[in-house]
Amino acid sequence: MPDDLTLPEPVGSFPAAGQPVPQHWSRCFGCGDQSPAGMSMSFTAGEGLDVWGRLEVAPRYQGGPGVIHGGILSTAFDEALGMVCRSIVDGPVVTGHLEIDFARPIPLGSVLEFHARIDGSIRRKVYASAEARIVEGPTADPDVVVATSRGLFLTVTAEHFEKTKDFVDGVPERPFGTSSI
Numbered sequence: 223m224p225d226d227l228t229l230p231e232p233v234g235s236f237p238a239a240g241q242p243v244p245q246h247w248s249r250c251f252g253c254g255d256q257s258p259a260g261m262s263m264s265f266t267a268g269e270g271l272d273v274w275g276r277l278e279v280a281p282r283y284q285g286g287p288g289v290i291h292g293g294i295l296s297t298a299f300d301e302a303l304g305m306v307c308r309s310i311v312d313g314p315v316v317t318g319h320l321e322i323d324f325a326r327p328i329p330l331g332s333v334l335e336f337h338a339r340i341d342g343s344i345r346r347k348v349y350a351s352a353e354a355r356i357v358e359g360p361t362a363d364p365d366v367v368v369a370t371s372r373g374l375f376l377t378v379t380a381e382h383f384e385k386t387k388d389f390v391d392g393v394p395e396r397p398f399g400t401s402s403i
């Protein structure tokens with residue numbers, strides 16, 4: 223992480239502490255309410271440049287016997303870190319880099335609580351970090367951090383999604399650009 227980061231003021235569009243942070247895109251696998259196979263994560267604004275997230279670990283998220291798949295946990299962190307960027311960015315961001323430390327097994331049936339915060343930003347780069355705890359389920363212990371994550375997010379303009387917007391509902395009638403392939 224660069225040492226010349228700043229901590230901006232929250233943007234006006236970010237909800238007040240304790241209020242829900244709305245989904246950023248209804249078809250999002252992480253948070254969208256029009257993504258039936260998705261994870262339906264929910265988020266609440268924290269007291270500062272932070273958010274709290276919640277994930278119910280469904281049986282279909284299984285990796286090893288009885289435990290969450292590491293990719294699903296990574297996705298949840300990606301979502302939580304992306305969401306906290308909304309506290310300082312009033313527009314889209316995309317993940318540039320994502321790190322996860324898997325500290326404890328997470329049984330299916332757990333409810334995970336994520337706490338994500340802004341570490342700082344410079345130019346288009348936003349650095350954020352988060353940790354997860356099991357708050358409901360067979361091994362619940364809110365004092366134990368079961369996984370941690372750090373990410374770098376880049377602010378982008380709407381043009382970033384220009385080439386893919388026709389794929390929102392799957393494969394469009396015509397491929398990208400003017401190629402006849």
Ligand SMILES: CCCCCCCCCC(=O)SCCNC(=O)CCNC(=O)[C@H](O)C(C)(C)COP(=O)(O)OP(=O)(O)OC[C@H]1O[C@@H](n2cnc3c(N)ncnc32)[C@H](O)[C@@H]1OP(=O)(O)O
Pocket residue numbers: 246252300301302303304305307308311313314315316317318319345346347374376378
């Ligand atoms: C706000 C809404 C809430 C959102 C929640 C969303 C949760 C889910 C988010 C996702 O999963 S997004 C999907 C996964 N990510 C992608 O698909 C992004 C694919 N990558 C890209 O499109 C481009 O690589 C990217 C936009 C990230 C960067 O390309 P750019 O051409 O815009 O950036 P550029 O190369 O000019 O670099 C800008 C700065 O970022 C730095 N940078 C870019 N990629 C980096 C990287 N991977 N690691 C470290 N630094 C990186 C780069 O060095 C430079 O630093 P400086 O300002 O200091 O010069």
